[in-house]
Amino acid sequence: TMLTFKMLLYSSPLCNFGLLFPPSYSLFAETLMDSRWATTELAWTTFPESGWEEVSGYDDSMSPIRTYQVCNVRQPNQNNWLRTDYVPRKGVLRVYVELKFSVRDCASIPNIPGSCKETFNLFYYESEGDVATDSSPLWKENPYVKVDTIAPDESFSLLEAGRINTKVRSFGPLSKAGFYLAFQDLGACMSLISVRVFFKKCSTTIANFAVFPETATGAEATSLVIAPGACVANAMEVSVPLKLYCNGDGEWMVPVGSCTCVAGYEPAGENTQCQACIPGTFKSKFGEGTCAPCPANSRTSSRGANICPCLSGFYRADSDPPDSSCTTIPLAPRNVISSVNETSLSLEWDEPTDTGGRGDLVYNVVCKKCLRDLSPCTRCDDNVDIAPRRLGMRQRKVVVRNLQAHTRYSFEVQAVNGVSGKNPSSPNYSTVNITTNQAAPSAVPTVHLMRSTADTLSLSWLPPEKPNGVILDYEIKYQERGQAMAHTVTSQHSSAKVEGLRAATPYVVQVRARTVAGYGRYSNPMDFSTNLHSDPQKSVQDQLPLIIGSASAGLVVVVALVVIAVVCSDLSFLFFLLVSPGVKVYIDPFTYEDPNDAVHEFAKEIDISCVKIEEVIGAGEFGEVCRGRLKQAGRREMVVAIKTLKAGYTERQRRDFLAEASIMGQFDHPNVIRLEGVLTRSCPVLIITEFMENGALDSFLRLNDGRFTMTQLVGMLRGIAAGMKYLSDMNYVHRDLAARNILVNSNLVCKVSDFGLSRFLDDTSADPTYTSSLGGKIPIRWTAPEAIAFRKFTSASDVWSYGIVMWEVVSYGERPYWDMSNQDVMTAVEQDYRLPPPMDCPMVLHQLMLECWMKERNLRPKFSRIVSTLDKLLRNAASLKVVTSSYSGDLLRLGGTLPGHNRKSPEDSQEIIRQQMSQTLPIRV
Structure with missing residues (x-):
């Protein structure tokens, strides 16, 4: 049953x-x-x-x-x-x-x-x-x-x-x-x-210092359910999002994102929690590291410290990391020894017995001038030259020049390190008091020939840079070249006429100044020759028929050329007849009816497959500037600079962008930036040029302040001048020559760049460098007066700009005219103020700058002469060792034109020149 x-x-x-x-x-x-x-x-x-x-x-x-x-x-x-x-x-x-x-x-x-x-x-x-x-x-x-x-x-x-x-x-x-x-x-x-x-x-878990909540599995056995996470207490996200995946078997897998302990907390509990640093320890950064004992001379009594405060009397510099030891200021330098030589002084000293525990010890030398009464000493003016420098020296020796004779001075030699500014008291220093002796004047600068006849030489010169007293008179020594016998004459002024000379004879001339202390050194020997004819007016009359005849013949040739051009109905025929055979002439791309024709004529079209953009390195006028690689068939792969035209451009912007390529494509010189080609059929439109590793010259110099010899700096200036000579010979006017538009490669070769002219036509620019009351944009600090006032840009205005570039290079990229407004700059230049020589500037270089800044543009040197002058300086480096005084922010007032270009009488000229170099007018900016 x-x-x-x-x-x-x-x-x-x-x-x-x-x-x-x-x-x-x-x-x-x-x-x-x-x-x-x-x-x-x-x-x-x-x-x-x-x-x-x-x-x-x-x-x-x-x-x-x-x-x-x-x-x-x-x-x-x-x-x-x-x-x-x-x-x-x-x-x-x-x-x-x-x-x-x-x-x-x-x-x-x-x-x-x-x-x-x-x-x-x-x-x-x-x-x-x-x-x-x-x-x-x-x-x-x-x-x-x-x-x-x-x-x-x-x-x-x-x-x-x-x-x-x-x-x-x-x-x-x-x-x-x-x-x-x-x-x-x-x-x-x-x-x-x-x-x-x-x-x-998947049960609640902690992974990578993030807590993930209990999460039920998905609808299918193979489902992955995302669980969001949150950092544990005292932890912070280092990568997001924070999530884990719960699989069908209730197992966590594939962690994404992580957290880490914040500063002052260290990992604990098998990396599941962050615990506070105990008193006496700290952790300065977030991460997996553990707490460490406080560095020397610092303590902390709190938990979770991310820095240990310094003990009283000890400090950290702003640049010191939190895990560095606390240090103190150094003691005063020891055993300061002074040696006076007329109006010069040498100071030497020994290192302090305690440097404060740091390795950045430097020295400052403070000069104070003391009057004979009981009034306190005051800071020396900027004419006092302290070499190698006043502040931040590692050497323990300086030479002080340009002191006044028979004057009492006090010098403080300060020992300073990175925490000296943290101490409210003054730096520790040693003091030495000296009194200068009487000194003879320094050498007279270069002598200039104002006028010569068959039996006279009219001369002028500048007063000595360091007169060391009142100049009583000048002695002029002259002798026929190759002869031992010399003659002398004296002059009460900085000019003289030497008479009784032989016609058509070369003479060697030197000048020295005299004060109550005696004669100074002679100037460098200069060669001048008298004329063959005694009557300059007669000489002109004898040559007048020849001059008139030559002018008439030239006029006939010009008229004939015009007639031929009219008959041929082709004015370009006249242009090419007037240009010397074999001379390449710049052609403005904007003269083309279709600017695209100019691009295709002067620039090579590159296939987009040959170009690879690697990274953005800056921003240009029209878009980004990138570094990339160019690999063309039959040529080595090369690093290039790539200029891009930003999206949403107008047709005018595209035309102006490609116009720069049309201009660059016409140039071929080692000191002018080289165009590799363009991409006009791609999006975006690209311009490919050679890559200059060190970038713009101004920023490169600022990053390497004081690291180059004067010969290296002159070599850079020579390269820029050579590039500008090439452009000038092609009848091209740059109009924006400045150190920011000079590029430097890894071999310190400088190349002229930036040929975009649109900025002069674009009134929407917000760049304060470019300002004009006449419409358009002009770089005021670099532009000649006639170009600012009348828009008259020529090769001579480029020479003015080159003088500013010289000043930028020698000053290691300092801003011309400092922080003066553009209006103040224009006013000062119009009143014949000029930039002073930068610190340690050779006299010959500043003299060349002043010639570039002649108000009369026809008196400015050509680029060919500038290149020749710089070549001579490079061959004779000793001439670069004679430096001028630094004016430290004060403009130099020029009372008239420079010596050698003065159209006044010799008597007026020498007085003007004397005022030019002995007066300065400070402009507070």
Whole structure:
């Protein structure tokens, strides 16, 4: 009977509930329902009533446990259903069902029909609430959803021990508030020992100092669920976003982003937390490092310190890192020794006994002039020259020049290091007092020839740079070249006329000045020659017919050329007849009816596949400037500079942008930037030039202040002048010559660049460098007066600009006219003020600058003469050692034109020249 079969089932070892092992819980799962913990009847719904039967028992701990059994194997066509209570899903998308069951082997049951089964089916039904009844939903596969047919791994017979099978199945995605489980028996003899419903999750974890919350797995077994993270306390993000992926097995994987401990906190707890540094330790930076003891001469009593404050009397410089030791100011220099030589002084000293514990010790020398009364000493003026410099010296020796004779001075030799400015007291220093002696004047600068006749030489010169007293008179020594006998004459002024000379004879002339202390040194020998004819007016009259004849012949040639040009109806024919054969002449691209024709004529079109842009290195007038590489067929790959035309350009901007390429394409000189080609068919439009590693000259000099010899600086100036001579010979006027528009390569070769003329036509520029009241933009500080006033740009105005470039180079990129306004600059230049010589500027270079700044443009030197002059200086480097005084911010007032160009009488000229170099007018800016 059925009871007999149930007894067979119950009496089997399977019903020994002590075999049921206690539940195990994974860190990666959370249970929604577990029948093993039921303490009362489960009372699940069954259909029909003669099917599943709830049976109670006890486990080995004598705790009650509830199971369901069925064994109607004698009756065919079994369809027994068992449905659990409602299970809320708690928002999870996929759940797992763990089934523990046993099944009787059909072969071990005698005399049963062939309908005996050893399997059962698992179903689920979703709903928004607990709405199921005994008859709803219907007991069939639809509306239930089948999960799987469950088969045992092992069945049992009456004669052997029970076999407990454990099966886990999952289903999803779930969308409603909860669900029911249902079990269908189709004719098996089995026991459903326990049912556990759970979902998998990734537990709360800490990775890379970021906390990731508990996260349920996804709807599918292969799903990855993103969990956002947050830094642990006292940590900061170093890369974002912070996230981890939770896989279907409840395991974290693929961490993205990380945090790290902030300054003052170090990793702890196996990198899961950041703990504060204990008192006496610090951590100055965020990161994985640990707290370190406070550096020397510093302490901290607080927790979480990111710096240890210095002890009293000790400091850190602004540039010192927080983990550096605290230091103090040095003691005064020792054993200061002075040696006076007329109006010069040498000072030497020894290092302080205590340098403060730093390695950046330097020395300052402060000069003070003391009057004979009891009034306090005052700072020396800027004419006093202290070499190698006044401030920031590492040497322990200086030479002081240009002191006044018979004057008392006090010198402070200060020892200074990086923390001297932190101490409210003055730097420690040693003082030495000296009194200068009487001194003879210095040498007279170069002598100039004002006029010569057959028997006279009219001469002028500048007063000595250091007169060292009142000049009583000048002695002029002259002798025929090659003769030993010399003659002398004296003059009360800085000019003289030497008479009684032989006609057409070269003479060597030298001049020296005299004060109450005696004569100074002679000037350098100068060669001058008298004329052949004694009457200059007659000489002109004799040559007048020849001059008139030459002019007439020239006029006839010009008229003939004009007639030919008119007949040919081609004015360009006249132009090419007037230009010397073989001379290449610059052609303005804006004269072309279509500017694109100029680009195609003078610039090579490059295929876009040959160009590779690597990085942006700056911004240009029309767009970005990049560094890249150019690889053309048959040529080596080369580094190039690439100018880009920014997006949204107008047609005028495109024309102006490509006009610069049309201009550059006409030039071929080692001191002019070389055009490699253009890309006009690409987007963006590109201009390719050679790459200059050291960039713009002004910023390059500022970065390398004081690192070059004067010969190297003159070599740079020579290269710029050579490039400008080439452009001038081609009849090209640059109009914006400045150190910012000179590029420098790795070999210190300077090249003229920036040929874009649009800035002179564009009134919208906000650059204060370019200003004009006449419309258009002009670089006031670099532009000649006639170009500012009348827009008269010529090669002579470029020479003026070159003089400013000379000043920029020698001053290592200082701004011309400092922070004076453009209007003040124009006013000062119009009143004949000129820039003073920069510090340590050779006299010959400043003299050349002043010649470039002649108000009368026709008196300015040509670029060919500038190149020749610089070549001579490079061959005779000794001439660069004679330096001028530094005016330190005061403009130099020139009373008239320079010597050699003065159209006044010799008497007036020498007085003007004397005033020029002896007067300065400070302009406070």
